[in-house]
Amino acid sequence: MHTIAMRPLATAVATALAISAAPVSAAVAAPPAPSTAGSDDSFYTYDGGRPLSSFAPGAVLKTRTLPYHVVGIPTPVRAIQLLYRTTDAQGRPSAGVTSVVRSPGGDGRKAVSYQSAYDSLNPADGPSRAIAGDVTLGGLIPNAESLVLVPLLLQGYDVVIPDTQGQNANFAAGPEYGTNTLDSIRAASRSPETGMNTGTRFGLIGYSGGAIATHWASVLAPGYAPEVNRRLVGFAEGGLLVAPAHNLKYVSGSLVWAGVIPMALIGAARAYDIDLKPYMSGYGLKVYKRLERGSIINVLGQYPGLTWKKLAKPQYADPNSVPGFVEAVNKLNLGSAPTPTIPGFIAQGNGGVLEGTLSNLPGIGTGDGVMVAGDVRTLARQYCGDGNKSIKYRQYGLLSHAGAAVPWAPLAMDWLNDRFAGRTPPSDCGRIPAGNSLAPEKPASSF
Template identity: 50%
Template sequence: MRFRLTPRPQWLCALPVALSALALPGTASATTDPFFEFTDTAALASAAPGTVLKSRTISVYVAGFKTKLKATQLVYRSTDALMRPAANVTTIFTPDCATASCTNKNKVISYQSFYDSLNPEDGPSRAYAGGKRLPDLLPAVETILFGKYVKQGYTVVVSDTEGQKANFAAGPEYGYNTLDSIRAALKAPQVGLSSNAQVVMMGYSGGAIATEWAAELAPSYAPDLTPNLIGAAFGGTLVSPEHNLTYVEGAPIWGGVMPMAIIGVSRSYEIDIKKYLSPRGLEVYDKMQKASIAYVLGMYRNVTWKDLVKPEYQDRTKIKEYVEAVNKVIMGTGGTPAIPLQIGQGTGGVWELTKTSPLWGKGDGVMLAGDVRTLARQYCAQGVPVQHKEWGTSHFTTMALWLPWATDWVDARFAGKAAPQNCSSIAPGNPLTPLAYNP
């Protein structure tokens, strides 16, 4: 089947226009902020992960509007998917102890954003520093999600989880960036955290990628954070991208996520994906080099893997580079979390016009419930306290149900309560067997 770019559903067409008119004053385009650049490769190579390289205080912008909030931004040393030194950026909201109580300052929320994009300019740190573009609305929406904690005087850390190259869907890299942002926040004197500050990680959708990978990588990559990390809550989770590829390809709303993920993972592992692409695939590749989810939803109806690649690569198990990379981003392959987990997932993907997968069963429209159940059961078997819940709703609507459930769980962790678990009642899911190379 050949693919074609079709108009978005009316509600998707209208929403960006309405939001941009209401929330984004002016017509400013992206400009490079030198703060986000770090070119001293020698200093980067010699620095330990989590080292603060630059810092500044900003007035926080929300949807293009300047607020009274102040935040600290840090450029810090992290690690890319190929285990090389990399610079990244995080934004840290802290209470003003001169005007407000600092009782909760050492309770830290590491909030991972769902800003899904292939464009570095779409990182939340850019948005909070004054972004006035449509993708900058996503971090604005998210300030509502974690705003309760800012108001109550908690410290909230929001990193650019995809890194400064925006390697969308490259899970391990998200994890390194998240863990090193916490390290940087704990080390930075201008943030003023105690060395024994308690940290809970949370995120939904793209934010769940970062949260889960940080949880599973922490014991091996950041054992120094063991005294600080006390839990992770996430929902709408991308467990095995190879499975999700067959679930969302051709879907009216979510179909464009498939080529976005292929580009992001290929970029992360430095795979020249272009040599495998058909003329149509190259067209999509060129259009998506700096694509945000805000411009992709509803725009790639009917696009499939077979449309994107040359005839000899229709069976992707014959592409060794693809097989190796996609296996590296299967959750649960990087280690076992040493903290309690709370995992939520929707199953009503038909609400968002995604068909139930004949191979993988129900999902929320973009993420597969069976994959999430298997991951939860795997961690249960390894002794991790897991609370798991499913709703019969779609990806968008499940977030509204997940948030208060997750917030209650997070509050209980800071209160020192025992973490709940329902491991014995989690139903079996899909096998998470790595893809086999078939030359």
């Protein structure tokens, strides 16, 4: 019954990912000019008299209620948007934005935090901007994902949709995704307008870029937000980024996903104030400048055959010869992060050869076209070994990144429904095949 009821969710997620995964062009082309939609919206700026650092993480700084927009068209659904205090990738106080939609049949006791796969280096592409009515090319994914709300709201769940990448849109900076998500839950629980409180239970769900936020929130919660962790029923995710250094090798030279390489480099460098430009070739600098405000829409299928070597100067052909690269990817490696204490459902496709990614790389193996299946298996096994036996793992051997979202979505929501109902979480511990080493990257030897 749940599976049938949640088919609209599967369709919504699959639609959004199909939009993101469709090759836009076979040639390297300049993307549209970065959008400035919403750039003059004062709601996003903290302008209070007290220092931002004087507020506790999750403190509500501003509140507004507006119509929920889809591709710029207002709907009868109302969204409550909160500006709240959070923490960036370097531990500094920052301001984040989240959107809350109340269920007409809900009572404030259960909610789902939905992490969007908007994957952009442009703050204008965030879900809150799309909800507020701004229309951008990179905002197509949050607009498509708006369909996700319908089945969730009908089941009595309030829905919280954080701008997980922060107001600088630091793509791929997982720890920042995690703190933004956790502080969004804190803010939603503290705002009288949302109908939720510190007793509201939450489930976490997200695919692809949304899985990055979902997973980092689950691993950071025990230490960063223990009072939130106690209210989390579990996390459900698919298409997870585990060890970025592996992914950059895996997508190198691919037909569809190679353009993610510069996007991830820009996002990680921006999050940690690392200057990678001195190591880049003339061509690499052009790509860097072109994509500083680009989105996933601007890269898929548009950089076929792109590699790290094409972006870097010859003496830096090995990415591990760049100190900033090693520093960043090790901070983003989930293999070195804490083990979550809540139940998890982790799904992963393994049919990436269909999207023009090499089928098998030494030490990397196979994946869904952009995410490495062996990394995800190792992470799930690691959690089982660390004592979290409530891990369900599903691998779709013939499905690519976009394709795996279709069977994952209804199973993920069914799984979360069971967690809210208090049913014993299923476990695949002891049945998950071996994967890759998730050891930190080491700097290349100097010559």
